[in-house]
Amino acid sequence: MSQLTPVATTWVNGQVADNLPVTDRGLAYGDGLFETLRASHGSLPLLSLHLERLQRGCSALRIPFQGERIEAELNMAASVVGDGVVKLVLTRGSGQRGYAMPVDAVPTRILAISPLPVYPADRRDGIRLYSCATRLSDQPLLAGIKHLNRLDQVLARSEWQDPAFAEGLVCDQQGQVIECTMSNLFARVDGQWVTPDLGRCGVQGVMREYLLARLVERGEPAAVSRLGLGALHEADQVLCCNSLIGVWPVVRLGDRVWQVGDETRLLQSLAEQVYQ
Amino acid sequence: MSQLTPVATTWVNGQVADNLPVTDRGLAYGDGLFETLRASHGSLPLLSLHLERLQRGCSALRIPFQGERIEAELNMAASVVGDGVVKLVLTRGSGQRGYAMPVDAVPTRILAISPLPVYPADRRDGIRLYSCATRLSDQPLLAGIKHLNRLDQVLARSEWQDPAFAEGLVCDQQGQVIECTMSNLFARVDGQWVTPDLGRCGVQGVMREYLLARLVERGEPAAVSRLGLGALHEADQVLCCNSLIGVWPVVRLGDRVWQVGDETRLLQSLAEQVYQ
Structure with a gap:
């Protein structure tokens, strides 16, 4: 060393x-x-x-x-x-x-x-998601871990160049919501946070793990489950997270528009405290 | 250069x-x-x-x-x-x-x-297949091409060390037969060669392509279709092929034992002519 x-x-x-x-x-x-x-x-x-x-x-x-x-x-x-x-x-x-x-x-x-990546400051107040056509490989043996076979993400991220979209939503082969190209996703459904189950594809992000643990500590455990596109559209709040960006609230996907709610700001604050 | x-x-x-x-x-x-x-x-x-x-x-x-x-x-x-x-x-x-x-x-x-890999000479007269538990990733966007995301193959090939097995059979997520870890597979079913469809996973080997073209020329086109494990067991002849090994007849998978038939020897001969 x-x-x-x-x-x-x-x-x-x-x-x-x-x-x-x-x-x-x-x-x-x-x-x-x-x-x-x-x-x-x-x-x-x-x-x-x-x-x-x-x-x-x-x-x-x-x-x-x-x-x-x-x-x-x-x-x-x-x-x-x-x-x-x-x-x-x-x-x-x-x-x-x-x-x-x-x-x-x-x-x-x-x-x-x-250096830290420089993102537009307003992403903290909400981003627009691109809806990727690329679907993630179905492979339980590799799900969750951060291996070097990342062509799924390369292809998904290549679908848009318009900087109006800060991230892209990706689904599994059955069309269930899994994550975004470089971040995990939480949706507020019926008063509870839900984040997709990553048993067959997706990366278990450390910020996702961190936020899940904080929610358990607060007595508000999130559900880790299947999440369909319909349920996502009906969610009250949606956010993306990873260990570099912290939490970006999602305010638009297609025609669906969301407000940034208090529960999202709370998770954003918890994420920001990590690096203070 | x-x-x-x-x-x-x-x-x-x-x-x-x-x-x-x-x-x-x-x-x-x-x-x-x-x-x-x-x-x-x-x-x-x-x-x-x-x-x-x-x-x-x-x-x-x-x-x-x-x-x-x-x-x-x-x-x-x-x-x-x-x-x-x-x-x-x-x-x-x-x-x-x-x-x-x-x-x-x-x-x-x-x-x-x-240098050319040195394989036991008797593989030309028949090999034993290991039955891999690893199933291939389901991803139509990457199927057929020879990309660098090869963890499926690395995991499948790691399942056996016994040199009695020359190759390993791998299936898709639904349990359909697709190929072997480093070669493609043909099975003789009801008097016709069948090789698995590679639309959702698997590598389109060049020796597979070459043999498919030769069979068309001979007026005996192979079927490119789904192939279940049951159909494989009921097949009369089975072979593996790639551009380095040519054709290896398969003579055993689990308890199933096959003889090396004339139709297999013909494809083997066609493969060997390529490099003469």
Whole structure:
């Protein structure tokens, strides 16, 4: 870790580097995982949730989870960037051609720091969702984890260029609402928050996890369940969340217009407190 | 292309190189495609089928298809390896963090040569299939093309280590037979070859395409249709094919034992003629 210096923005296996071997299975097969963390004042407030998800991903893909080493490198990167973004890509490592997991593979850790993305300030007061035609792959073995097979998201995000749309809504193969291209979704239905079940597709975002836990603490547990497009349209409030953006209220999808309600502002406030 | 020398085994964008930038979207999201070609006597007999599939993949992912440049590099690599394997990875290129396709992305071409894989000679006379529990992702937008999101195959191939099984059978989310982990499947049902429809998952292998065309020429077109496990068990003959292995007759799956029939030997012969 002594190689981590303030001038570097990328490291590979703890060494300052900006490239990796073409034999890496992260490239060959998307055989790996990633985490994108928001650093605040040099620390990573939601680190434990990120590490838990990474560990679940490692378990699903049978990649050794070197938790202590990864945690140390993430914290070091956060101290370098201060307020910004720390991204970790963890691959199975290099291997010969062929799908079989190499018995002697050594996982590759790729760490990158970057400034916080700059979004229009008014997104805090409401965004418009694009309705993506791309539907998510149905695959329970990969659902929830943040693996490197992200063509679903690449295709969905490519459907619109108009900056009037801050995010895109994506459904599963049956047309049920799942999430947005880079964030999770909560809808207020009959006086209760509902967030889609991610058992067959979708990413279990750490901000989603964080907000779910806060709602439990407040005695207002959210329902994690199926959510149809009809139910979404009938919802009183809708929001998107992830660990970089916090909470963006949704104020429009197609012809449906929503107001930003008190319950949305409460979750937004809880999200913002994380990074204060 | 002047950098292609006999000592090199990998090239990146036509230059001898064994690494690539960590910002490549092939690594970040599996945002790219690949082709694995068998070179014979310095040429690539099924090149046109590989290029057609690559072009279909580029179209699906909206990656610019630089056909002439790619064809020239593949042929050069084949001339270097002689008899062996030429693998091309084509990614969208480097980009900033985020799923949106960069407007100025320049695709990355990664070329690698390697010796022909050495398989036990008796596989030509029949192999045993492992029955994989892993089911393929249901995603019509990505079905058929050879993209870099290959965790389905990595998980399926990891289910067995016993070399008694040469390949593994994989089904779709509904339990219909689709293919094997690295090859396509044909089954002889009621006197006709059947190969599974790949409209929602699976890879359209070039050897499958080649054999389908030969069967049409012979006036014995194969059916491309749904194939249940029950129908597979009732089939008279079963085979696996890809462009590296040619045709491997399947002689066992679970308790089901098959003989190697004349119709299988004919397709095997057609496959072997490609590389003579």
